[in-house]
Amino acid sequence: MSVDSDRLTVAFLGPLGTYTHQAAYSKFGSTVQYHECATINDVFDAVSTGVVHAGVVPQENSIFGPVVETYDALRQPNVGFVRAEIVLEVQHCLLVPSGSKREDVRFIKSHEQALGQCRGFLEQNFPSATLEKCTSTAAAAQAVLRTPNSAAICSKICATVFEGLEVLFEGIQDRSANCTRFYVLSTTQDGVLWAEPTPTRCLVRLSGRPISDMLAALALPVSRLDRRPQLGSEVVFLDVYFAEVETGDLCTIEQALQRIEASGAKGQLTGLW
Numbered sequence: 051m052s053v054d055s056d057r058l059t060v061a062f063l064g065p066l067g068t069y070t071h072q073a074a075y076s077k078f079g080s081t082v083q084y085h086e087c088a089t090i091n092d093v094f095d096a097v098s099t100g101v102v103h104a105g106v107v108p109q110e111n112s113i114f115g116p117v118v119e120t121y122d123a124l125r126q127p128n129v130g131f132v133r134a135e136i137v138l139e140v141q142h143c144l145l146v147p148s149g150s151k152r153e154d155v156r157f158i159k160s161h162e163q164a165l166g167q168c169r170g171f172l173e174q175n176f177p178s179a180t181l182e183k184c185t186s187t188a189a190a191a192q193a194v195l196r197t198p199n200s201a202a203i204c205s206k207i208c209a210t211v212f213e214g215l216e217v218l219f220e221g222i223q224d225r226s227a228n229c230t231r232f233y234v235l236s237t238t239q240d241g242v243l244w245a246e247p248t249p250t251r252c253l254v255r256l257s258g259r260p261i262s263d264m265l266a267a268l269a270l271p272v273s274r275l276d277r278r279p280q281l282g283s284e285v286v287f288l289d290v291y292f293a294e295v296e297t298g299d300l301c302t303i304e305q306a307l308q309r310i311e312a313s314g315a316k317g318q319l320t321g322l323w
């Protein structure tokens with residue numbers, strides 16, 4: 051779908067102030083129209099139903115690893131097609147209602163990923179606090195304003211977005227270098243204005259045969275491999291694999307997909323960027 055950038059609509063995991071929002075802004079800037087979603091699944095829904103032209107979802111963090119909700123969504127056919135990636139540096143802060151002190155904090159809220167990235171800090175500084183998962187870091191910041199004795203792990207930006215919050219600790223993730231990688235989705239593979247003109251990488255979803263057989267049939271350089279349990283199967287430990295492959299050449303990819311089908315497995319191109 052080819053549209054002018056001022057008419058382009060981009061879904062992201064909201065509310066304003068999430069890292070996903072910052073990642074989306076770093077790619078699309080101020081001219082597009084942003085569409086805030088409450089969950090990662092809602093971003094996939096907005097993309098697959100054509101409500102928006104593009105969607106941004108977190109895919110992997112350098113401390114805590116793959117974002118499970120994103121891979122779970124990618125197991126289904128036609129949920130969106132990856133057309134770009136964004137890498138964002140993530141420096142987490144602990145935000146509290148203005149005037150609160152460290153000893154007031156009994157509940158710490160955040161996205162599961164951010165809680166995981168700050169595990170060491172939390173164990174050391176707040177060993178008896180109750181950790182509460184929220185749909186995003188900015189949703190956690192919003193919730194802190196309604197919940198006494200709570201704090202949120204989120205971006206410093208949330209102290210500006212939501213009035214009444216202040217930064218108690220800064221740079222609290224377990225390693226100072228911390229990056230999250232995001233996938234940018236479009237509804238289909240075709241005609242995307244913002245996609246790379248010459249792709250160098252693709253994402254292939256593989257299922258149905260042992261992974262060693264499927265990789266042998268693929269016979270292309272794989273730079274990362276993720277797996278999740280297969281949906282709707284009665285067989286235990288049957289997985290769907292996601293291979294990032296180091297080629298953007300459609301003819302080469304098509305031939306690899308034919309080899310995979312011939313081996314009795316299923317292969318679907320799920321991204322090209």
Ligand SMILES: O=C(O)C(=O)C[C@]1(C(=O)O)C=C[C@@H](O)C=C1
Nearest residue numbers: 068069070108161163186187230
């Ligand atoms: O909650 C947010 O701010 C998000 O954008 C989600 C998310 C994630 O799921 O990985 C993104 C980046 C950070 O690593 C932590 C959380």
